[in-house]
Amino acid sequence: MKKYDYVIVGAGLYGSVFAHEAKKRGKKCLVIDKRNHIGGNVYCENKDGINIHTYGAHIFHTSDDEIWEYVNNFVTFNRFTNSPIANYKGELYNLPFNMNTFNKLWGVITPEEAKEKIEGQKQVLGGKTPENLEEQAISLVGTDIYEKLIKGYTEKQWGRKCTELPSFIIKRLPVRYTYDNNYFNDKYQGIPVGGYNKLIETLLEGIEVKLSTDFFKIKDEIVAISDKIVFTGMIDEFYDYKFGVLEYRTLRFETEFKETNNYQGNAVINYTDSETPYTRIIEHKHFEFGTGENTFITKEYPKEWEKGDEPYYPVLDEKNSLIYEKYKELSEKEEKVIFGGRLGQYKYYDMHNVIKAAIERIKEEFK
Template sequence: MKKYDYLIVGSGLFGAVFAHEVAAKGKHCLVVERRAHAGGNIYCQNREGINIHFYGGHIFHTSDRSVWEYVNQFAEFNHYINSPLANYKGKLYNLPFNMNTFYEMWGVTTPKEAVERIAAQRSIITHEPRNLEEQAISLVGMDIYEKLIKGYTEKQWGRKCTELPAFIIKRLPVRYTYDNNYFNDRYQGVPIGGYNILINHLLEGIEVRLDCDFNQDQTAWKSMADKIVYTGTIDEYFDYGLGELEYRGLRFETERYEIDNYQGVAAVNYTDSETPYTRIIEHKHFEFGTQPVTYITKEYPAVWKRGDEAYYPINNTKNQKLYQQYLMKAKQEQNLIFGGRLGEYKYYDMDKVIQSALRLAEKELC
């Protein structure tokens, strides 16, 4: 008889939620984590009372009341509303695209004026968009594309917008109201005290081993449990036998300032092509901090290579075809489940990760 019912590879949201749910029903779980801390990319590091979102800013948002109630069992969430700014060559614009943005860009003051301006600019695309550039212009026009989309997107993906597929931007949020709330979801906030509180409560009473790389000795780890739930990159699990899936990486530079307020908002996106980073996060604003010092993090897009943290899957046709081949290979494995953004090679918002983990746990327990 094996020692554990489930061995869960990865202690991010998917792994932590699944482990909590099955452990609550009496299953014996072991969570193994390659990093030196639990929590995956929502891990926070506290410095001088400020919770630094170590792998980039994370704002929890959902329209699913059951998911909102679920996370609030484990952490109290504040009333933070995401209202980022875009900085284009020193000029600030509100995001998402709304009447404040249109006023800042064109001086228009009514929705009718904004609709007419965008419609006139959109009309230059008269055919089915063939790439991301044409898709974006067909949705929001040339001015918004050139100032607020083009440079940011090309930095983020490391290639020209004309070389990116149109489906990456199927639609762009455009509001003809003076509303700077980035998300449309009903519920939104950040855990008071940081995301570690959420993860620690989810994993309370569950055995967690840090600094353990499952892929260094899969055979030994597999011998310990009846089932494996794997949340790492699916191609790495199979030792890249069919080839490498592509990802975009990120690099973070965190700086401390002896002032109480650096930029007045949690997130500023830098949308010109000349600025090397995509955004600056000022962490204290996620929790309305009043500390006399502040910490900011600059986020730099990076070329991903094997061994780096994988942040964004590159969902083009080539990669999706390769992922499907890995998925077929995975279905041949017994007692193995892939989950989460890396295991499923897709970008997930946090609430969708939780929904997916809860569905899996329910399926396993029925």
């Protein structure tokens, strides 16, 4: 008889939902995490009453009624709407690209005028099928928007020239011919009242959690005490990189305290020129409509991932996809290990999709 039915490696969204659902079904779970806190990348650090999104902005959005109902069992969400601003050398534009953006760029008033402008600029491609990100972007929004609002930001984000990036990265750029600054098209969006920690704490209520615990240092011990392992870390690390290292882009965060009650007037401002070294500035208090005297901002600097860095964005090119397929094949033969989440499945996951994947896996487990 093993001590635990499931040992869950990683106290992020996937691991916490899985643990909660398994406990509900009478299973004994242990959750371990190498960090000194629960919540994975949605963890918030509270300073001066402001929830600081430690690992970058997380805005919950979904059109899935079931998932929205599910998360609302644990927390109440506020009415935050994601309406980022782009700053290009001091010129401010609304995102996603909409009539406000087009009016500011070209002085156009009607959707018809905006379409005409974009159509005219797309002609530089001479009707060719886009072969890289640059051509794909121009085919969707024309040259002005590409040069001012896409090129610099994308090249900083991915550390590669747009002409070297595959077109599929921006196959679907949100372009709206309405005066609508809401970034997401989803039916529901918001931030948990009191921050994401509240959501994770409620999910993990009554479940044993061990922090600052590195799975790889106690792997044999974990195998000995558990019936099954749910692994949400990097799949290539689990297999000791036997087929090679999967690549990621990572971020470096610089958080600063500011003695002002409102630093930039918006939660997220993207810096789209290539000269500014960071991609965006987040002002955390605006996620929860904070009114305090002071504020905290975070600058995000993207960089190439190296072992030891926090992996954020999988580099989903052909080379990495082929490597991942080999690991996936191995993982499917495991009878005692379940791989889940962004790192376990080498996938760029929005939060609602992570939750959905964990619930679906639970249903599979407890047919």
